[in-house]
Amino acid sequence: MVQQLAQDLKAAFPDMKxxxxxxxxxxxxxxxxxxxxxxxxxxxGQLPWFHNCVILDKCKTLDLxxxxxxxxxxxxxxxxxxxx
Numbered sequence: 001m002v003q004q005l006a007q008d009l010k011a012a013f014p015d016m017k018x019x020x021x022x023x024x025x026x027x028x029x030x031x032x033x034x035x036x037x038x039x040x041x042x043x044x045g046q047l048p049w050f051h052n053c054v055i056l057d058k059c060k061t062l063d064l065x066x067x068x069x070x071x072x073x074x075x076x077x078x079x080x081x082x083x084x
Contacts, residue, residue, distance in 0.1 A: 026053050043069045051082050
């Protein structure tokens with residue numbers, strides 16, 4: 001089902017990127033992990049998408065996610081430093 005949605009989105013918006021099956025699964029996980037719009041705007045929305053994907057993969061609690069989000073933003077961690 002997600003694969004079909006990815007294909008449909010790519011066909012409907014051929015000039016846009018980011019509609020892979022993997023990204024759609026991350027988008028769903030992101031929406032489920034952060035149901036409060038205010039939190040997304042204040043913390044998660046300040047980081048690049050890849051940083052948020054790493055946080056979703058590695059941090060299982062909201063408190064731990066928020067700690068790493070703040071640290072990454074405040075310290076300007078690059079993708080490679082953040083992933084490490």
